[in-house]
C-alpha cells in the first residue's frame with residue numbers, strides 16, 4: 001500500500017491523500033478576527049477608529065433613545081416627564097408626537113372614515129406585485145396585476161368605477177385589434193392597436209361613462225388629491241413612477257440605439273434634457289407651467305402631473321442604465337437572433353432585453369430607490385410629503401412646536417424599510433438569475 | 439501533404455451534387471467605408487455541394503458568407519439564394535434567413551435560455567410551430583448531435599464542443615436547406631474539435647448544402663467537393679480538394695498551403 005512505486009525515480013501516485021482537518025489557527029473566531037480586523041497595521045488602525053466611531057454614536061444617542069416618552073399631549077408635557085423621571089439636564093425622545101399624529105404621517109388628510117380604501121389598495125398592491133417579483137407564483141395572478149392600477153386609482157380617488165372600466169375597455173380594444181390584425185403585418189397591427197384605444201378614450205369614453213353611470217351607479221365618494229399626504233402620497237407617486245418609468249425607460253434606451261435618425265435624435269434629446277435639469281425644476285413645471293399649455297378650464301390633477309414628471313425623470317436615468325446593459329451584450333447575440341430569422345421586436349423581447357435588463361437590475365433598482373426618496377421634493381409644489389410637508393403641518397400645532405428629530409427619524413425609518421426591501425430584492429433577483437443561467 | 443485525420447469511413451451515398459442552383463453570387467462587391475473588402479465575387483453553389491472556404495486572416499471569408507444571409511449588406515452585384523434575391527426588401531431577407539442556417543465561431547447560444555428553449559425559440563416564434571411539436575423536433579436534433587441529456591441545462595453549463603453542437607442543432611431545427619459555418623471549431627480545445635466535425639460530417643452525409651469557412655484541412659479533404667481560396671477580398675482559386683491540395687495553381691495558394699500544412 002505504499003503511495004509510490006519504490007525502486008524507481010518516476011513517480012506514479014496510486015492512492016489519493018485524504019483530507020485532513022485544518023489547524024486551529026485556520027479555523028474559528030480567532031482566524032476570523034485576524035483576517036478581517038487585524039490583518040495589517042492599517043487594518044488594525046481602521047478597526048480601532050471604527051470601534052471608536054461606533055462607541056461615540058452609541059454613547060451619544062443611547063441616553064436620548066432610552067429616555068423615550070410615548071404618551072404625552074405636547075412637547076412641554078414630554079419635557080416635563082423627562083425632567084421628572086431622569087433629572088433636570090436629561091434629554092429624551094418624545095415619540096408621543098408619532099403616537100398622536102401617525103395617521104397624518106401615513107395618510108395625510110385622507111378622510112379618516114375612508115382610510116380603509118388606501119389600506120385595501122396597499123394590501124392589493126402586495127398581491128399585485130407578488131407574481132411580478134416571484135416567478136414561482138402562478139402566472140394567472142398576473143392578470144390581476146394588470147388590472148390593479150385602475151383598481152387602485154378607483155379606490156384611492158373614488159368616483160364612478162365606470163371611468164376606470166371604460167379606460168380598461170380601451171386596453172381590451174387595443175389588444176383585440178392587435179390579435180385580429182397580427183396575422184398580417186406586425187407594424188400595421190401595432191399601429192392600429194395603439195390608435196384604436198386612443199380614439200376610444202378621446203371620443204367615446206366620456207359619453208359611454210355617463211350613459212353607464214346613469215344605468216347603474218358604481219360610485220364611491222370622491223377624495224381630492226389635495227387630501228393626499230404623508231406616505232400615502234410618497235407610495236402613490238413612487239409606485240406610479242416605477243410602474244410607468246420602466247417601460248418608458250426601455251423604449252427610450254431602444255430609441256437611443258435605433259438606426260432611425262428621428263427616433264434616435266428625439267430619444268437622445270429627451271434623455272439629455274431631462275438629465276440636465278434638476279427634478280425640482282420639473283416639479284415646478286408640473287405645478288405651474290403645465291397649466292399654460294393645457295386648454296383653459298382643464299383640471300389636470302396635481303398628483304397625476306407630478307407623477308408624470310417624476311416618471312419622465314426616472315425614465316431618462318433608467319434608459320441610460322439599460323443602454324449600458326444593451327452595450328454589454330456581445331454582438332453575436334444580435335447576429336444569432338438575425339440569422340434565426342427573428343425580427344427586431346422579437347429579438348429585443350426574447351433575446352436582447354431579458355439579458356440587458358438582467359445586467360441592469362442594480363442600476364434600475366438604484367434609480368427606483370432614488371426616485372422614491374425624491375418624491376419628498378413634492379413639498380415644494382405644495383403637497384404634503386412625509387419628510388417636510390406633514391411634520392411642518394404638525395409643528396404648526398402649538399403643542400408640537402419645535403419637535404424635529406422624532407418625525408425625521410420616524411419618516412427615515414419607514415423610507416429605510418421600503419428602500420432596504422427593494423435593495424434586498426434586487427440582490428435576491430441577481431442571485432436567482434445568476435443561478436438559473438449558469 | 440498532411441493526411442486527413444478522419445479515420446472513419448465516410449458514407450457518400452447521399453452526397454450528391456444536383457444541377458439545381460442553391461446560391462448564385464455574381465459580380466458582388468462590398469466596402470467597409472472606403473475599404474474594398476469583397477471584390478467582384480462570382481460564385482455558384484449547387485444544391486448538395488459542400489464547399490470549404492480557406493484563406494489568410496482578413497481575406498474576407500467571414501464577410502462573404504455573412505453576406506449570404508444578409509448579416510452584412512453588399513453594395514453592388516447580385517446574391518440570389520434559393521431563387522430569392524437579397525435586396526433591402528425585408529420580406530426577401532426573412533425568406534432567405536429562414537432557409538439558411540448559420541453556425542458561428544463563438545456559438546452565440548442564448549445564455550438566459552435552456553438548451554431546449556434555445557432550440558425551440560425560432561421554430562415557435564418565427565415558424566409558429568406548436569410548442570409540443572417544436573419540443574419534439576428539438577429533442578430529435580439533440581439526439582442527433584448526441585446530447586439529449588443536456589436539454590434542461592443552460593449553455594454556460596456545457597463544454598465548448600457541446601455548445602457548438604447545440605448551436606448546430608439550433609440551426610437545424612429551422613429545417614434549413616443551406617448551412618453556413620464560420621470557423622465552427624476555431625474556438626474549441628483540440629479534443630472537442632473532432633466531436634463537432636463529426637456532427638458536420640453527418641450533416642454532409644445527409645446531403646446538406648454547406649459552406650464552411652475553416653482551417654481544418656482534413657475536413658476539407660474528407661468532405662468538401664470544392665475548396666475555395668480567398669485572398670484580399672477575391673476568390674483566387676477554386677478546385678476539388680484533391681487537386682487543390684496536391685496541385686495548387688497560384689503562388690498565393692501555394693504559400694498559404696505551405697504555411698497552414700507546415701511545409
Ligand SMILES: Nc1ncnc2c1ncn2[C@@H]1O[C@H](COP(=O)(O)OP(=O)(O)OP(=O)(O)O)[C@@H](O)[C@H]1O
Nearest residue numbers: 470471473475493494495496497498499500501502
Ligand atoms: N464591421 C467592419 N468594419 C470595418 N472593417 C471590417 C469589419 N468587419 C471586418 N472588417 C475588415 O474586413 C476584412 C475582412 O474581414 P473578415 O472578417 O471577412 O475576414 P476573415 O477572412 O473572416 O478573417 P479571419 O480568418 O480572421 O476570420 C478585414 O480586414 C477586417 O478588418
Ligand SMILES: [Mg+2]
Nearest residue numbers: 499500501621
Ligand atoms: Mg472570419
